[in-house]
Amino acid sequence: MNPSAVDATLEGQISQWREYLRRRAAIHGSDVAELEDHLRSQVATLMESGLAEDEAFLVAVKRMGNLDALSREFAREHSERLWKQLVMAPADDDRSQSWHRDALVAFLLALAAAIAVKTPAVFGLHIDHDAPFYARNASLFVFPLLTVYFAWKRRLDFITGTWLALGFAAGALFVNVYPFAPRSDTQGLSALHLPIALWLLVGFAYVGGPWFASERRMDFVRFSGEQFIYYVLIALGGGVLTAFTLMIFEAIHVRAEWFVGLWLVPCGAAAGVVVAAWLVEAKQSVIESMAPVLTRLFTPLFTLVLLVFIVAMLWTGKPIDVGRDVLIGFDLLLALVVALVLYAASSRDRQAPPNLFDGLQLLLIGSAIVVDALALIAIAARISELGFTPNRVAALGENLLLLANLAGAAWFYARFLCGRADFGALERWLIAYLPVYCLWAAFVVVGFPPMFDFG
Amino acid sequence: MILNKDLVAASATPLVLAILAEGDSYGYAIIKRVADLSGGEWQWTDGMLYPVLHRLERQKLVAAKWGQSEIGRKRKYYRITKDGLAQLELQRQQWRVVDRTLHGIWSQAMA
Numbered sequence: 001m002n003p004s005a006v007d008a009t010l011e012g013q014i015s016q017w018r019e020y021l022r023r024r025a026a027i028h029g030s031d032v033a034e035l036e037d038h039l040r041s042q043v044a045t046l047m048e049s050g051l052a053e054d055e056a057f058l059v060a061v062k063r064m065g066n067l068d069a070l071s072r073e074f075a076r077e078h079s080e081r082l083w084k085q086l087v088m089a090p091a092d093d094d095r096s097q098s099w100h101r102d103a104l105v106a107f108l109l110a111l112a113a114a115i116a117v118k119t120p121a122v123f124g125l126h127i128d129h130d131a132p133f134y135a136r137n138a139s140l141f142v143f144p145l146l147t148v149y150f151a152w153k154r155r156l157d158f159i160t161g162t163w164l165a166l167g168f169a170a171g172a173l174f175v176n177v178y179p180f181a182p183r184s185d186t187q188g189l190s191a192l193h194l195p196i197a198l199w200l201l202v203g204f205a206y207v208g209g210p211w212f213a214s215e216r217r218m219d220f221v222r223f224s225g226e227q228f229i230y231y232v233l234i235a236l237g238g239g240v241l242t243a244f245t246l247m248i249f250e251a252i253h254v255r256a257e258w259f260v261g262l263w264l265v266p267c268g269a270a271a272g273v274v275v276a277a278w279l280v281e282a283k284q285s286v287i288e289s290m291a292p293v294l295t296r297l298f299t300p301l302f303t304l305v306l307l308v309f310i311v312a313m314l315w316t317g318k319p320i321d322v323g324r325d326v327l328i329g330f331d332l333l334l335a336l337v338v339a340l341v342l343y344a345a346s347s348r349d350r351q352a353p354p355n356l357f358d359g360l361q362l363l364l365i366g367s368a369i370v371v372d373a374l375a376l377i378a379i380a381a382r383i384s385e386l387g388f389t390p391n392r393v394a395a396l397g398e399n400l401l402l403l404a405n406l407a408g409a410a411w412f413y414a415r416f417l418c419g420r421a422d423f424g425a426l427e428r429w430l431i432a433y434l435p436v437y438c439l440w441a442a443f444v445v446v447g448f449p450p451m452f453d454f455g
Numbered sequence: 456m457i458l459n460k461d462l463v464a465a466s467a468t469p470l471v472l473a474i475l476a477e478g479d480s481y482g483y484a485i486i487k488r489v490a491d492l493s494g495g496e497w498q499w500t501d502g503m504l505y506p507v508l509h510r511l512e513r514q515k516l517v518a519a520k521w522g523q524s525e526i527g528r529k530r531k532y533y534r535i536t537k538d539g540l541a542q543l544e545l546q547r548q549q550w551r552v553v554d555r556t557l558h559g560i561w562s563q564a565m566a
Contacts, residue, residue, distance in 0.1 A: 034482060034505060034531045037524065041483040042501070065500030073506040077513075 010053050014039065017061060024067070026075035039064060099282065105152060106278030109145045113274050114267035116141040127266055132187060134266075136175040139195035142273045144168045147205040149277060154208025167201045171445070178449045185390040186449040193394075196441035199224070217431045222346050223280055225291030225339075230276035238268045292347030296357070299340050299364055306367035313374065320378040322386070327395040330375045334402035337368040341409050342430050350423045354416060362413040365406050372403055390452045394444050401440055405433045456496050463499070467507045468516075469546040475517055475535040476543055482508065482531070508533060516542050 014036065021032050039060050046056035064070070120133065127134050147168070151161055171194055180187035206223060207216040242260055249256035313320075320326065344361055376399065379386075386392065412426035474480060474488050482504055489497050511517045516539035524530040535543070 030531075031505065031509075033529050035502060037481070037528055037530045038483045038486075038501060038505075040528065041524075045487075063501045065502040067502075069500070070502040070506075073503055074509075077506040077509050 010043070010057060013054075013057050021067065024071040024074070026071050026078055028078075031074065035064065102153070102278070102282065106149060106274060109149050110271035110274040110278075113142050113145045113270040116145065117266045117270045118263070121262075127262055132180075132182075132191075135191040136187065136194070137172070138191070139198050140168065140172050140175075142270050143195070143198045143202055145274055146277055147202050149274060150202070150205035150208065153281070154205065156205060156208055160204070164201050164205055168198065171198055174446050178454060180449065180454050184455050186452050186454055189390055189394050189448055190445045193441035193444040197438050197445055200435055200438035211435075217434075218346055218427065221342060221431070221434070222289060222291065223277075225343055225346070226280040226289055227273075227276045229290045229294075230279050231272055234272040234276055235269070238265070238272065241268075289347060291343045295340050295343040295347070299344060299357070299360055302337070302340065303360060303364040303367060306364070306371055310367060310370055320375050322378050322382050326375065327379060327392065327399060330372055331395055331398050331402065334368060334372055334399065334406060337364060338402060338405055338409075341365060341406070345423075345427050345430055348423065350427065352423075354419070358413065358417060362410060362417060365410045365413065369403065369406055369410065372399065372406075376403075390448055390455070394448065397440060397444075398437075401436060405430075405436075408433065457498060466550075467504075468511065469543060469550060471504070471507060471511065472516060472535060472539050472543040472546070475533055476540065479532050479534045481533065485533075511539070514538075 017039070018032055018036055021027055021035065022029070027035075042060035042063060043053075043056045046059055047053060051059065120130075120137075121127075125133055144165075147164055150156075151164070156164075175190050175194055178186075178190070180190075203217070203220045204211055206220045209216075211217065242264060245256055245260055245264065341361060341364070344357070379396075383392075383396075408429050409426065412421060412429050415421040416423055416426055470489060471485060474485050480488070483501075485508075486499060486501055486504055489499060508517065508519070512519050512533070515536055517533045518536050519531055519533050522530055522532045
């Protein structure tokens with residue numbers, strides 16, 4: 001064996017050992033360097049005394065001690081390290097540089113989002129007086145900047161960027177040139193559905209390539225869930241900030257309502273979306289995903305509630321009372337079940353055999369379908385009497401879309417549980433179906449207002 | 456000889472401080488020094504020295520600095536501080552009491 005080959009094996013072994021050590025939460029990069037120096041010194045001494053290289057390595061590693069015990073000792077001395085700190089930059093120098101650049105870009109884009117929200121005010125459109133304008137355009141203040149962030153991160157080419165920009169421009173055009181009647185249903189529907197349609201564009205930028213071929217679609221689903229959770233947390237913090245701002249200025253009899261209402265809340269809400277996205281991107285490998293944890297927690301509870309509901313309905317014989325908003329309520333229920341199924345799938349090991357939780361998921365889907373079918377039957381009986389308002393048509397369409405999605409999911413789950421299909425088939429179905437919602441939302445934004453005379 | 460864990464833990468501080476009082480050093484050299492001093496009888500799990508050093512660093516009994524080894528590798532050197540010297544003196548007195556007492560009873564038993 002020539003000397004360089006000998007060297008290469010030792011280096012390989014040491015770098016393997018280093019990687020192994022680095023995975024320990026309690027042992028940081030600088031500790032690894034210190035321990036590595038020790039290991040190398042030990043190996044050198046042992047080789048001088050006549051040991052072969054691999055023997056020297058083995059002895060040195062053995063003398064270093066059991067890694068679990070060592071890691072425990074380190075954890076005792078540095079207990080704070082077991083709490084992974086999100087705000088701390090990663091230990092590696094090259095990664096920390098990109099981390100800082102990323103943080104700077106995110107911060108600038110968040111600032112841009114805040115400015116974007118205030119820009120219409122320059123042209124005389126104020127949040128307090130022109131609420132419908134802001135409701136229709138809410139997503140347009142933020143999502144393009146979010147898209148820019150991902151376009152920058154994924155280094156999208158110019159043509160893709162242009163297509164995405166055209167998409168946003170089309171959205172902006174439709175919601176702003178349609179002559180909506182004041183307080184019309186179709187205007188409310190547009191405001192509600194535009195974000196859903198535009199989220200697909202954010203997704204295109206996120207996967208950074210051809211959407212339909214991308215393995216990253218599931219990552220985008222994971223991202224969306226985490227971002228939502230982070231945004232809620234940021235919003236809670238913002239709520240506390242708002243409350244204190246109002247309280248302390250109240251104490252000196254200075255009115256701060258205008259500042260809170262016109263600046264703090266709208267700018268914060270817009271910037272928060274970008275910050276949440278950046279946090280999710282930055283922490284990806286730092287903290288466990290939260291959405292699957294919530295899914296695990298709530299799937300059994302929702303299943304139980306739905307089953308009890310079905311039993312109660314059968315027992316008491318009471319029909320579903322078809323009020324005005326009952327359809328929307330059931331839409332939300334189905335959407336929630338879809339989300340539970342989706343996030344359970346997002347964190348599942350595809351190769352693992354069916355387990356109890358999969359059965360529970362199927363039970364959840366099944367009970368949701370039964371409950372929704374009961375609601376639909378009740379509504380169908382009275383639909384002519386209630387009339388086809390835009391809200392009702394939109395809610396009905398969404399209900400059918402969700403129902404189809406869940407029925408498909410139930411089918412694939414059943415096949416998977418019987419061992420006739422792998423989990424990947426279910427996952428592909430769930431993922432492939434998602435753009436359908438965005439397309440439907442786009443249809444509601446573009447098609448509904450003219451269909452219903454902008455009423 | 457494998458020493459009792461508590462005994463190792465209790466004696467690690469004065470031992471490390473005393474070695475550093477002789478001059479600045481680094482992990483591997485400290486362990487070698489311990490082995491030499493005990494004639495190879497003190498068998499320490501090498502890695503366990505480092506959490507001890509980090510604790511002493513946190514207590515400001517020693518100060519650490521990154522430097523380079525003779526062949527240019529990154530190496531962390533430790534130096535005893537003024538507090539460390541004071542602590543060493545305190546421990547020396549305490550250990551002397553322990554040593555004298557044990558010695559007293561064991562030499563009586565032998566006699």
